[in-house]
Amino acid sequence: MAVYDHGYRGYGGALMPARSRFLVISRYGLRDVFASRLFLAFFAFCFAWPLVLLVAMYLRYNAEALALINVSASDLLDFVQVNTWFFQNLFLHAQLYLAFVVVLVVGPSLVSADLRNRAMPLYLSRPLTRTDYVLGKLVVLGVLVSAITWVPGLLLFAIQAALGGGEWLAEHWRVAPSLVVVSTVWMLCMSLPMLAIAAWVKWKPWARIVFLGAILSGTAFGEFYKQFYDSWLGSMVVAFDVTAALSSSVFGTEVSIQMPGAAAWLAAVGLVALSAALLYRRVRAFEVVK
């Protein structure tokens, strides 16, 4: 089958390991995502805030640099307290808003086009399972969300640990795993529903509208329920409340809402399970009409 030969020939060369085959989907997905310059610009912007925090952290420990910009060290020490709150609220929660935009923009394009153009039989006629397919798509969102949440978070943590010394590290060691856990759980809680909706709606703009609509209507219903019945149960469907409660339970900080951490975990697990079930119903080679 060579260009000069024009005859059919088989392939007898080496093969890649089957277990990592799903990463091919992720690799192609990431390349497609970064082909958009607009997205690339937005993705670069996502690192602006961690950079600001990094500069603040650096200045806090550098009296000479502070003198250059005419700021007193005590003022900055009062203003920037690098503690659990700093990493949880000032860094992570701010980054999660940006990650939400990333999921909203990238998520639908990963799945809806494949289903709309009937590409599933092509994927699944290869040594690839439905789980591999979903995993491959999920890794794309996982990489993007991780890159703007826990990865810079851990970098900031490491720098602060180096600047703050052993005492600070002993006091705040829990921040590092918490950054990873909260970011990962949040990524699953946002990505799987987004992929599931995209798989059902099959049209990117509509998938985004439905996803936003689901979050907003859940928030409206939850807030109404909380006000009307004076119960935290309404928080189970409010994305912001679930994130805050879950994050506080992991970071070990005080929660500003009434919702218990266990309830937040239950809501998160329920959402992930429901989304996975919905996604699996759709990710098939062919629809079976009974």
Added chain:
Amino acid sequence: MTEKAAAPPVIDLDGLSVRFGRHQVLDDLRGAFSGRAIGLLGPNGAGKTTLLNTLLGFYKPTAGTARLFDMDITAQGRELRRRVGYMPERDAFIAGISGVRFVRLMAELSGLPPEAALERAHEVFFYVGLGEARYRNVETYSLGMKQLLKLAQAIAHGPSLLFLDEPTNGLDPPARLRMLRLIREIRDSGKARIVVSSHLLRDVEECCEEVLVLNRGKIATYCNLAEERRANRRFLELDLGAEREGAGSAFRGAIEGLGCEVAVVNRRRIKAVLPPGIGVRHIYASAIEQDVTIRRLDYKRTSLEDIFLKAMEGDDGRL
């Protein structure tokens, strides 16, 4: 259906049944098929595509099983799909990428390393005749080009079994001929066995050596086209000229003497089955000896259409 030889059959159906709800789509299919190119024929809704999809692992059998190259379709599905290429019936592509990138992705998903996949992608594009269009976005391809693109992605990883579902669908006559030529080339290369599902008898007749006719989810008939063609060469129909009294009977006796089975249709027309080693030249020699003129000599022509129509007949003889 061919006998099980040393090499395992390409497809071995063992009571394969598929049911969707209350609808029995495939019903107790049995048989072993070993041809280089196997045709799946049947009217719409006969179960051809369902059979292909079940063999590919898209649907789970409700009873029985099937084996491809002696590998179970359910237990060894992943390993099997590495060796299989599939060209779906309907339009199927990944949007927003060039043709060569699409085929490369498909080859990589089949396990080829990125560099080898890229090389193969370029090669198959030239092989199917889309070389010049390989950098174009697949969404801009015409229907005929999309059919060739589907074939390209199906053969990119060098499968040993190719499932082609209605490969000539929507093609104009030149494109159809090109597609059939490619299928025959792949078949004759001996590198891949081919299963062609089609409702077009002509396409199957031109590409396939074995034909499995499905009707209402059951095997209506199986036919080895190659053997059928060989057998057809043994059946003769002869029209004799008006000769002297008794010459016809003498001629019949002479060819019976050669070992032929002879049936008399009427005084001037006879049918004969040639035994091995006896050819048409022996018949002509006998005719000369007996002073008989052969005005017409025809081989029996049982076309695939005859076989198909016979298979489609109900018990009452109606279609």
